[in-house]
Amino acid sequence: MKHLITLIILFCFSFASLLAQTGTITGKVISKRTGQTVPFANVQFTDSSTGSVGDAYGRFSLKNVPAGKHTLRISFVGYLSYSLEVDVISEEVQKLEISLDEENLNLNEVVVTGTRTAKRITDSPVIVNLINSKELDQVVAINLSDGLKFQPGLRVETDCQTCNYSQIRMNGLQGGYSQILINSRSIFSPLTGLYGLEQIPVNMIERIEVVRGGVSALYGSSAIGGTVNVITRVPEENSFNITNTTQSINGEAIDNILSANATVINENENAGATFFVNNRNRQAFDANGDNFSEAPQLKDNTFGTNLFFVPTDNQKISVSLSSIYEYRYGGEMVPGPAYLAQQSEERTHNVFMGSFDYQVFFNDKKNSLAVYYGGQKTHRVHYTGIVPDKEDETASFVAAPPYGTSDVITHQGGVQLNNSIENFLGGQAVLTVGAEYAYDDVFDQIKSYNYLIDQTTTDFGVFVQHDWDVLPNLNLLAGARFDKHNLVEIPVISPRFSVLYKLKGNSQFRAGWGTGFRAPQAFDTDLHIAFAAGGVSRISLADNLKEERSNSYTASYNYDKASEHFIAGFTLEGFYTTLDDSFYQFPLGEDSFGQLFEKRNGPGATVKGITIEARANFDYVLQLDAGYTIQSSLYNKPVETIENLPTKSEFLRTPNMYGYGTITYTPTKSWSASANVVYTGTMEIAHFGGVGTGQSEDEYFSTPTFAQIGVRLGHTLSLEKTNTGLELFGGVKNMLNAFQDDFDISKNRDSNYIYGPSLPRTFFVGIRIKSL
Numbered sequence: 001m002k003h004l005i006t007l008i009i010l011f012c013f014s015f016a017s018l019l020a021q022t023g024t025i026t027g028k029v030i031s032k033r034t035g036q037t038v039p040f041a042n043v044q045f046t047d048s049s050t051g052s053v054g055d056a057y058g059r060f061s062l063k064n065v066p067a068g069k070h071t072l073r074i075s076f077v078g079y080l081s082y083s084l085e086v087d088v089i090s091e092e093v094q095k096l097e098i099s100l101d102e103e104n105l106n107l108n109e110v111v112v113t114g115t116r117t118a119k120r121i122t123d124s125p126v127i128v129n130l131i132n133s134k135e136l137d138q139v140v141a142i143n144l145s146d147g148l149k150f151q152p153g154l155r156v157e158t159d160c161q162t163c164n165y166s167q168i169r170m171n172g173l174q175g176g177y178s179q180i181l182i183n184s185r186s187i188f189s190p191l192t193g194l195y196g197l198e199q200i201p202v203n204m205i206e207r208i209e210v211v212r213g214g215v216s217a218l219y220g221s222s223a224i225g226g227t228v229n230v231i232t233r234v235p236e237e238n239s240f241n242i243t244n245t246t247q248s249i250n251g252e253a254i255d256n257i258l259s260a261n262a263t264v265i266n267e268n269e270n271a272g273a274t275f276f277v278n279n280r281n282r283q284a285f286d287a288n289g290d291n292f293s294e295a296p297q298l299k300d301n302t303f304g305t306n307l308f309f310v311p312t313d314n315q316k317i318s319v320s321l322s323s324i325y326e327y328r329y330g331g332e333m334v335p336g337p338a339y340l341a342q343q344s345e346e347r348t349h350n351v352f353m354g355s356f357d358y359q360v361f362f363n364d365k366k367n368s369l370a371v372y373y374g375g376q377k378t379h380r381v382h383y384t385g386i387v388p389d390k391e392d393e394t395a396s397f398v399a400a401p402p403y404g405t406s407d408v409i410t411h412q413g414g415v416q417l418n419n420s421i422e423n424f425l426g427g428q429a430v431l432t433v434g435a436e437y438a439y440d441d442v443f444d445q446i447k448s449y450n451y452l453i454d455q456t457t458t459d460f461g462v463f464v465q466h467d468w469d470v471l472p473n474l475n476l477l478a479g480a481r482f483d484k485h486n487l488v489e490i491p492v493i494s495p496r497f498s499v500l501y502k503l504k505g506n507s508q509f510r511a512g513w514g515t516g517f518r519a520p521q522a523f524d525t526d527l528h529i530a531f532a533a534g535g536v537s538r539i540s541l542a543d544n545l546k547e548e549r550s551n552s553y554t555a556s557y558n559y560d561k562a563s564e565h566f567i568a569g570f571t572l573e574g575f576y577t578t579l580d581d582s583f584y585q586f587p588l589g590e591d592s593f594g595q596l597f598e599k600r601n602g603p604g605a606t607v608k609g610i611t612i613e614a615r616a617n618f619d620y621v622l623q624l625d626a627g628y629t630i631q632s633s634l635y636n637k638p639v640e641t642i643e644n645l646p647t648k649s650e651f652l653r654t655p656n657m658y659g660y661g662t663i664t665y666t667p668t669k670s671w672s673a674s675a676n677v678v679y680t681g682t683m684e685i686a687h688f689g690g691v692g693t694g695q696s697e698d699e700y701f702s703t704p705t706f707a708q709i710g711v712r713l714g715h716t717l718s719l720e721k722t723n724t725g726l727e728l729f730g731g732v733k734n735m736l737n738a739f740q741d742d743f744d745i746s747k748n749r750d751s752n753y754i755y756g757p758s759l760p761r762t763f764f765v766g767i768r769i770k771s772l
Contacts, residue, residue: 030098234274304322463481586598671714
């Protein structure tokens with residue numbers, strides 16, 4: 001009996017010892033070609049069901065792995081699968097770095113904007129278009145405005161001859177119908193909507209995600225036309241980059257941009273920070289020799305940081321901070337204070353933006369909770385004025401010049417819960433629920449013009465979304481959002497429904513419907529005071545103004561054909577949006593300062609069209625991308641936009657055809673060449689006449705078509721001893737000089753009479769020092 005007990009004890013100890021003989025494997029999955037991390041890769045042992053999924057930064061961890069030799073298989077869509085043998089040693093931690101070869105099929109991108117959750121781009125039930133930092137570099141984008149020109153269904157326009165503010169139009173709708181997010185947060189204030197597209201430098205941007213069509217079900221007011229999500233630089237690996245670009249604007253004005261980035265990651269890779277700084281100094285440019293600028297003087301200083309900390313395997317904290325300073329002056333090019341110029345606009349912006357995100361995973365990462373906050377504070381000092389012709393009026397004007405101040409504070413905070421359901425009626429699903437509160441306070445005043453916007457808006461929103469993979473090739477997405485906006489009498493409910501069906505091979509069919517709304521508040525161009533006919537035009541809001549409502553329908557077909565050495569494909573999308581009680585600017589006449597307009601509800605409108613995208617990539621040596629949109633934007637009944645002129649059904653400043661194309665050639669790692677084109681068809685715009693401007697009568701005008709072409713050539717020298725590279729690059733923008741040639745002249749010009757490219761032919765050269 002004693003021997004039996006002894007044997008049992010020895011067996012138990014031996015079994016326990018065997019159980020204790022386990023080790024841990026941790027690592028990171030990266031792309032062999034780019035060195036960038038591959039997020040959410042599958043890591044699996046071939047001899048068991050043990051495995052894991054990497055996180056958004058490519059990191060994975062396998063614990064309690066039995067000691068001994070095992071075969072580990074790593075896979076991810078868009079990459080060739082890779083297997084290796086690992087020898088697990090008891091009570092030891094092995095660190096691996098896995099490099100995957102890309103397939104000739106670029107399906108590995110992960111996006112967040114379409115569903116507010118991370119999804120591979122081919123699995124998203126709505127189309128999400130991407131442009132990353134490398135592509136921004138190839139088109140020589142200086143700021144966000146430049147980069148958005150190369151997205152299907154989007155058009156960036158310059159809307160003021162004097163100050164050059166810009167806005168984007170998505171699917172034929174003007175800027176106020178599109179929501180711009182910074183790191184998925186709606187902190188792009190109404191005032192920032194005027195100049196912010198040019199104030200955000202590209203070295204601040206990691207990538208841009210664009211969703212066309214109504215997404216108010218996720219993001220609330222003003223997401224009728226779509227959403228642009230600017231993802232700022234993410235800390236991934238120790239690196240640095242210093243770039244100086246000098247541009248010559250038509251040989252008459254110099255534009256110099258100096259930018260720098262640096263990233264630091266700790267040894268455990270659980271904390272890191274990236275820093276960026278950008279300085280721009282551009283001289284004013286006069287296109288027609290009247291000593292009044294068509295491109296204003298710019299002085300910009302921007303700096304900021306993104307930080308992350310992973311205290312445990314299932315928690316992450318992210319912080320983003322940035323500061324933007326911009327000085328902008330346009331008008332008569334004379335020394336001295338702005339109010340002594342015959343006509344000018346002067347702007348000094350100080351913008352501070354920040355965000356905080358805390359995310360925690362639990363229940364074996366089946367659930368996640370995110371708590372977030374974003375905010376912005378903008379202070380602006382501005383001047384907009386024209387010196388009167390009469391001496392007695394001039395004395396009064398100089399005694400009290402029309403300087404103004406603007407102060408904007410924006411806050412957004414919220415919470416979001418994601419719950420993964422592994423078996424939902426035979427499929428998998430993710431249930432997302434959340435709530436957020438947005439506060440925006442706008443104060444803009446020019447006492448000399450009796451002009452004042454003092455408006456506070458609040459919006460409390462609750463959203464729910466069910467993202468259901470019914471079958472491996474079928475996804476259904478349904479959701480809705482409840483918004484209580486302080487300027488909308490009745491709470492708004494915005495439902496949404498989308499379907500994704502994957503056909504054979506690499507084809508997807510998508511269809512969707514969603515409703516949206518736009519609150520009756522001051523947005524983008526409504527805050528801009530324009531010059532016209534020797535006075536200033538101002539826009540006020542009608543007392544009985546109510547919100548716009550929309551219904552948006554989209555359908556698309558996506559196809560990609562891949563082989564060993566190339567991938568080529570296309571996307572065909574149709575869109576149809578109806579607007580009820582759509583906003584328009586009604587002319588009220590004139591006062592002693594100039595033209596007066598009032599934002600009113602119109603009879604409704606319909607915007608419809610098709611967009612086709614084409615793409616091809618040959619061995620990552622030659623890449624082509626293009627997009628073209630044909631559309632119409634019409635009020636259901638004609639509306640009056642210029643007093644004493646015929647009413648118009650067409651949306652002004654809205655071409656029915658526009659598109660872009662890019663081509664990149666990279667024969668070796670040291671050489672690169674690229675070319676691009678942006679095409680804009682004819683459109684109707686308003687032109688107010690003025691004395692001595694060259695146009696004395698008010699009129700509608702059909703603009704000519706134009707295409708701006710750019711090219712870039714770069715060569716990188718490898719400095720191996722210092723592990724750095726030196727790149728020299730140069731080229732030309734708007735090569736054929738498709739620049740407007742009929743600007744108004746003198747101080748009485750109509751500053752809104754502007755169309756075409758923002759700059760004439762511009763040559764550039766640059767130098768970059770970067771880590772390899």
